[in-house]
Amino acid sequence: MILRQQRQSALRKALILGAAAGALAFGTSAHAEETLKIGALGVMSGPFAGWGGVMCQTFKSRAGMWNDDGGVAIGDKTYKVEVVCVDDKGDPKGAQTGAEKLVSEGVKYIQGPNTDSTAESAKTVMEANGTINMPYAFSKSLYKAPASQSILGMVASYQVGPVIYKWLMENKGVKKIAFVSENNADPIKQRDEGSAGAKALGLEVVSDQETYESGTTDFFPILTKVIGTAPDHIVLSGVSPSDVGPLIKAARELGFTGTMSTETGQDPKAIYEVAGDAANGFIAAGGASTEAIRSDFMVKFIDRYTKDWGEWNDVAGLFVYGPEIMIQTLQSVGPKALEDTEAFKASLDGFVGKNPFLKDGGELKYVGRTDYGQARQVSVPIVVQQVENGEYKPLFVGKLPD
Amino acid sequence: MTQVMLNALVVGTTYALIALGITIIFSIMKVVNFAHGQLYMIGGFVVYYFNVVFGLPFWFGLVMSFLIVGLLGVAMELFLFRPVMLRVKREEVTMLLAMGTAVFLESLALIVFGEKQRGVPPIATGIVELFGARLPTGRIVVIVVAAMLIAALMAFIGYTKTGRALRAMAQDREATALQGVNLKWLSAMGFGLGTGLAGLSGGLLVAIFAVHTGAGTAISIKAFLMIMIGGAGVLSGAILGGFVLGFLESVGYALLPGSLTFLIIFLIVICFLIVRPNGIMGKPWG
Numbered sequence: 164m165i166l167r168q169q170r171q172s173a174l175r176k177a178l179i180l181g182a183a184a185g186a187l188a189f190g191t192s193a194h195a196e197e198t199l200k201i202g203a204l205g206v207m208s209g210p211f212a213g214w215g216g217v218m219c220q221t222f223k224s225r226a227g228m229w230n231d232d233g234g235v236a237i238g239d240k241t242y243k244v245e246v247v248c249v250d251d252k253g254d255p256k257g258a259q260t261g262a263e264k265l266v267s268e269g270v271k272y273i274q275g276p277n278t279d280s281t282a283e284s285a286k287t288v289m290e291a292n293g294t295i296n297m298p299y300a301f302s303k304s305l306y307k308a309p310a311s312q313s314i315l316g317m318v319a320s321y322q323v324g325p326v327i328y329k330w331l332m333e334n335k336g337v338k339k340i341a342f343v344s345e346n347n348a349d350p351i352k353q354r355d356e357g358s359a360g361a362k363a364l365g366l367e368v369v370s371d372q373e374t375y376e377s378g379t380t381d382f383f384p385i386l387t388k389v390i391g392t393a394p395d396h397i398v399l400s401g402v403s404p405s406d407v408g409p410l411i412k413a414a415r416e417l418g419f420t421g422t423m424s425t426e427t428g429q430d431p432k433a434i435y436e437v438a439g440d441a442a443n444g445f446i447a448a449g450g451a452s453t454e455a456i457r458s459d460f461m462v463k464f465i466d467r468y469t470k471d472w473g474e475w476n477d478v479a480g481l482f483v484y485g486p487e488i489m490i491q492t493l494q495s496v497g498p499k500a501l502e503d504t505e506a507f508k509a510s511l512d513g514f515v516g517k518n519p520f521l522k523d524g525g526e527l528k529y530v531g532r533t534d535y536g537q538a539r540q541v542s543v544p545i546v547v548q549q550v551e552n553g554e555y556k557p558l559f560v561g562k563l564p565d
Numbered sequence: 566m567t568q569v570m571l572n573a574l575v576v577g578t579t580y581a582l583i584a585l586g587i588t589i590i591f592s593i594m595k596v597v598n599f600a601h602g603q604l605y606m607i608g609g610f611v612v613y614y615f616n617v618v619f620g621l622p623f624w625f626g627l628v629m630s631f632l633i634v635g636l637l638g639v640a641m642e643l644f645l646f647r648p649v650m651l652r653v654k655r656e657e658v659t660m661l662l663a664m665g666t667a668v669f670l671e672s673l674a675l676i677v678f679g680e681k682q683r684g685v686p687p688i689a690t691g692i693v694e695l696f697g698a699r700l701p702t703g704r705i706v707v708i709v710v711a712a713m714l715i716a717a718l719m720a721f722i723g724y725t726k727t728g729r730a731l732r733a734m735a736q737d738r739e740a741t742a743l744q745g746v747n748l749k750w751l752s753a754m755g756f757g758l759g760t761g762l763a764g765l766s767g768g769l770l771v772a773i774f775a776v777h778t779g780a781g782t783a784i785s786i787k788a789f790l791m792i793m794i795g796g797a798g799v800l801s802g803a804i805l806g807g808f809v810l811g812f813l814e815s816v817g818y819a820l821l822p823g824s825l826t827f828l829i830i831f832l833i834v835i836c837f838l839i840v841r842p843n844g845i846m847g848k849p850w851g
Contacts, residue, residue, distance in 0.1 A: 208671065209779035212680040346824045374823035378783020380774045381579065383572045384818035405682045405777040416692065416701045417568075430681060436617075437684030437775040474679065 199235065199242035199501070201226075201489070202265040204258065204285060204296070205275035207250035210377065213404025213430065213478065214277045214299065219248035221482040222274055224468045235490050238498035244490070251276055255284035262288035262296075271504055272493070274316065274485050276300060278349045286313060295504045297485040297541070301353065306531060306539035311508060315531065315540040316485035318563060320353040320401065320426035322534065323448040323545055325360040326561055327424050330547065331396055331446075332364065335422055339367045341394035343385065343410070346374035350401030353426065357400050369394050379406070382413040390419045399425040404478070407445075408437025415441035422446065428478040435553035445550040446558065452480030452520075453548055453555045460519040477555060483520065484543045488527050491516035511538040518544075533564040568698035569819040575704050577811025579770055582711045583784060584791035584803035585718060586762030592735040592798035593755040595656065596646060599663040602784030603670035604760045608634045608767030609776030610674065613683045623688050627768045634764025635757040641666065642756035647749075667781060674778040682777040707773050714765065715804060722800060731755050735798065794834060796847025805845055 203222045205215025226244035234241040249264060251257035258281035265273055266288060273289070273296040276282045282300035289296050289312040297316035298305055305313040331337040340361050344350035351374065358371040369392040375385045389397065399410055402425050411423060411434065424446035435442045452461055457480075464483060469475045492507060492514050493500050500507040516527040521544065531540030545561035587601040598604075608630040615626030649662055689702040722728035733741040734751055742748050767776065787810065792798075795806025813833065817826035838844075 207680075208675055209782070210777060212675060212777075212779055213682070216675070216680040343823075346827075372822050372824075373818075375818075376783075376827050378780070378786070380770065380780070380784070381572075381576050384569070384576065384815040385823055387568050387572060388819055388823075404680070405775070405779060408682055408684060409775050416699065418692075418699055433681040433683075437682055439684075439687065472679070474681070476681065 197240055197242050198245050199237070199493075200245045200247060200268065200270050201486070202268075202270040202273035203246055203248045203275055204251055204261045204265060204273050205277040205299070206253035206281065207248065208252055210403045210405040211253050211277065213433075213476070214428070215250065215253075215275060217476050217478045218275055218277065218299065218482045218485075219246070220472050220476075221468065221479040222246045222486045223248070224471045224479075225464065225483055225486050227471065228464065228467055229490070235494060237494050237501065240498070251281050251285075253278060253281060255280045258282070258285040259288055261285070262294070266292045266294055271295065271501065272489055272507075273297070274482075274489070279305075279352060280348055282313065286310060289313060293504050295489075295507055297489065299482070299485075300349070301356075303535060306535040306537070308537060311537075311539075312504070313539065314511075314529065315535075317428070317481055317541070317543050318448060318545050319534070319540075321356040321360060322563060323426045323547070324353075324357045324398070325364060326545060327426070327446060327448070327547055328361050328364050328366060328396075330559065331422060331424075332366065335395075337366065337395040337422065339369045339392075339394045340396045340398065341370035341373075341389050341392055342368070342398045342400050343370070343373050343375070343389050344400035345403065345406065346376055347401075350374075352401075354398075354400035357398055357426065361398075375406075380409070382406075382410050383417065386410070386413050386417055386419070390414065390417050395421045397421065397423045399423065401425075401427060402429075404429060404433065408434045408442065411445055412438040412441050428481045430477045431550045431555045432475075432477070432553045434550055442550045443552065447548060447550070447555075449477055449481055449546050449548050449555060452477055453546070453557045455557050456522055456546070456560060458520055458522050458524070461521075464520070480520070481543065484527070484541050487519065488516060488529075488541050491527065518542075530563050530565050566819075567696040569815055571695065571698050571700050573808075573812040573815035575700075575708060575811075576815055577808035578708045578711045579766070579807075580787065580791055580811045581715060581804040581807030582766040582769070583763070583788050584795070584807045585715065585800065586759040586766065587785075587788045588759075588792045588795075588798055588800060588803035589731075589762065590756055590759035591792065592800075593731055593759075594642075594646065594650075594659075594752060596650075596659045596663060597789065597797075598759065599660065599785050599789075600641075600667035600670055600781075601760075601763050601788050602781030602786075603667045603674070604634050604637065604763035604781075605767035605784045606674060606776055606778060606781040607637070607670065608764030609771040609780070610678050610683065610767075610778075611764065612768035612771050613685055613776065616685045617683070623685060623772065626685075627765065630768030631761045631765040634767075635761025637764075638760025639753045639757035641760065642753045646756070647752065667785065671778060671781055678778055680778065682775045683771070684775040685771055688772045701773070703773050707769055710769060711766075714769075718762070719800060727751075727754070731758075790834060792844070793838065794844055796844030799844075799846045802844055802846035809845075 203219040207215040234243045249261040251261045262285040277299045279300045279302040282298035301319040342354045344354040429447045496510045511529040518525045518527040529538035530542045548555040548557045590598045611630040612626035615621045616623045689706045691702040693700045791806035796802030
């Protein structure tokens with residue numbers, strides 16, 4: 164009797180185990196397609212939401228395109244890309260806890276943060292946990308050894324600024340230049356670097372100490388003083404997307420007839436909507452979405468972004484390079500890079516991918532040896548463009564030094 | 566210097582309009598509405614949507630900004646502040662409630678309106694030159710309208726039955742109730758009037774500045790600063806506070822390095838409040 168009960172119990176256990184094994188096997192088969200979780204950490208609210216928010220949206224739209232195509236193949240497996248966005252609110256503490264949150268969720272690759280102070284704060288978490296991130300911040304200490312986990316995802320202000328000033332000297336006869344920035348660490352740093360670059364080129368810097376407070380609505384008072392120094396050109400250093408239109412409008416209303424520029428990514432439609440015709444001729448560094456240079460693939464991405472978020476933002480044409488090269492590199496290195504970012508880093512020097520966003524194609528690789536001593540910058544093209552009736556018209560396209 | 570003085574006039578007038586709404590709510594409810602800036606921002610977006618997206622006249626959008634944000638304020642009073650104030654007497658609870666509302670409105674606005682700055686087509690074109698100073702016509706229109714709105718509000722508060730009831734409630738709620746005034750209705754109306762003014766100022770000023778979803782916090786801080794200078798809960802004090810801040814800001818930017826301007830303004834306000842804690846025209850808190 165006992166023996167029969169034992170046999171029945173053993174049989175039952177075998178059946179349960181068999182069923183469990185079957186379910187496990189079936190489950191494994193059903194979930195053969197795995198998920199690659201990638202983070203986006205940046206300022207997604209407040210005046211700078213035009214950067215971090217767009218960065219997150221860009222990544223989500225690009226991920227949507229990959230996923231619609233069946234996912235990204237890394238080694239033998241195909242992965243659906245899942246983007247986890249965390250808003251650091253432009254606060255260094257928020258960036259650190261945001262980075263910790265992403266790391267605790269097993270995220271190894273992150274886009275952002277968007278400012279020097281937040282990127283510096285997140286850096287400690289990135290370095291300690293071997294997490295790769297692509298900040299859109301220009302502090303050199305993020306990318307110079309001994310730091311190794313951060314890769315600059317765009318062109319830095321000190322790289323594009325002198326290029327713009329030189330072009331202005333040669334093409335517009337600019338001799339006197341003024342800088343105005345928000346009274347915050349990042350814009351002030353960019354202003355100082357820009358001013359030093361302008362002086363090195365032989366320009367006369369007539370004003371580089373004027374700043375306005377965050378949240379300023381009326382720029383007449385500050386610009387009255389700046390324009391009083393009679394500059395040929397005004398640089399809006401590190402200007403937030405929410406301030407650029409009102410600043411241009413106020414400068415023109417005060418009678419300033421010279422040229423104006425910024426080194427940060429801006430959306431021409433938004434600028435034009437606020438400043439109207441006064442925005443025409445405003446020079447900014449940007450992505451590769453202008454009609455003259457974009458590829459069919461960029462058009463496809465613009466359509467996707469517009470479908471997802473209701474409206475195109477030109478800054479997305481800049482942010483799309485980061486996730487693109489990140490995924491291309493992971494595909495090139497293979498599955499080992501998914502867990503171990505050392506393998507990813509080891510590939511940076513030799514990696515050469517394809518730039519799908521430019522009409523003329525070209526390479527997508529890691530540069531930065533000249534400025535940072537190691538390959539820690541994405542080879543985003545230097546696209547200098549000017550606003551024309553709400554669109555960007557490219558002035559020239561340059562390349563970052565290796 | 567003429568330009569600096571004109572700048573001060575424009576900034577002061579716009580600030581005065583912004584400060585009025587927050588001081589009305591404070592005077593009748595004893596609530597420091599930290600969501601004032603967010604309501605200003607919503608007012609700006611209301612005008613943007615009516616004028617740019619739906620193609621309706623700017624002035625229609627402006628009326629709608631007052632009505633929509635005013636109704637939002639009535640809802641806030643009825644469903645948020647009133648239930649809380651009935652159960653809790655501690656002032657910090659309503660302040661926290663206002664702060665929470667501000668965060669909620671800003672987050673919601675980001676989802677609904679997106680991250681871009683928005684502007685409307687100019688309501689007037691051209692520049693007027695005055696002793697070498699430049700004043701865009703659009704700004705002149707805004708100053709005139711703002712001045713008219715301020716005058717209309719003062720007349721409403723000073724000479725209408727409802728306005729007198731609001732003043733009475735601000736002075737003594739119990740005595741006002743004993744006179745047969747419906748305090749529940751009046752509170753909701755007063756709160757709605759205050760928030761409607763925030764919406765109206767946001768809607769009017771979008772014509773010369775721009776609006777974005779993150780604009781609210783800085784506006785709230787400045788509005789708070791203005792009523793501290795002028796005297797919390799006093800309408801004329803709010804107007805004066807707006808002009809004082811506008812003057813300090815414009816002259817400060819002209820004479821000092823930009824980074825020092827607000828540092829010195831805050832220093833002046835701190836010193837001033839030590840000497841006169843109730844502001845220029847203020848009454849004691851509460």
